[in-house]
């Protein structure tokens with residue numbers, strides 16, 4: 261549980277639609293990854309790699325670059341629960357990370373080295389992605405000093421770098437910037453935001469969601485949903501059993 265303490269401390273689950281943090285169960289040899297495009301104070305891309313029951317997480321400040329010569333700053337953030345990997349919706353203004361979250365990519369990753377835990381600790385992790393938009397080899401390299409002016413000096417800054425391979429696009433660092441829809445629902449950030457105003461929890465379904473439901477449906481959901489945000493249970497010992505079933 262200790263690894264998700266920071267995640268839980270930053271959030272009020274009575275207010276935010278994000279899932280409470282619990283350690284998840286491994287999905288097997290191929291680990292999951294997700295990238296969430298997040299329109300917070302600044303638009304950024306949250307890269308999350310499944311490792312040991314949590315998502316190791318970085319906030320990448322620009323769209324991942326397919327040009328190996330163009331490195332992207334990736335600010336290490338707190339571990340996130342595996343449940344977070346399907347989250348798409350709007351975090352209320354004023355809450356931690358307030359803004360709309362879109363599932364921008366997902367799939368599996370695997371380490372190029374033998375021991376990803378050790379490589380992470382050393383600050384040099386080489387991975388392969390098999391996602392819808394992220395493919396092939398990438399490197400995460402930790403910087404030695406915090407010279408970027410980010411508020412929390414305790415946060416480590418990394419670089420996300422595309423490797424030279426078939427999926428690289430030398431000279432086209434912003435090739436992925438035209439990808440603006442959700443891989444889960446096909447929606448743009450604006451469409452997710454407009455729907456989230458009516459429905460607190462649009463994040464529970466694993467399957468692709470169709471276009472926003474007709475007005476009548478959304479209206480019906482408004483009153484009860486606002487009164488009591490559904491998934492607000494604080495993590496309890498009893499909840500653990502339920503989780504294992506997922």
Ligand code: MN
Nearest residue numbers: 298306319357
């Ligand atoms: Mn974020």
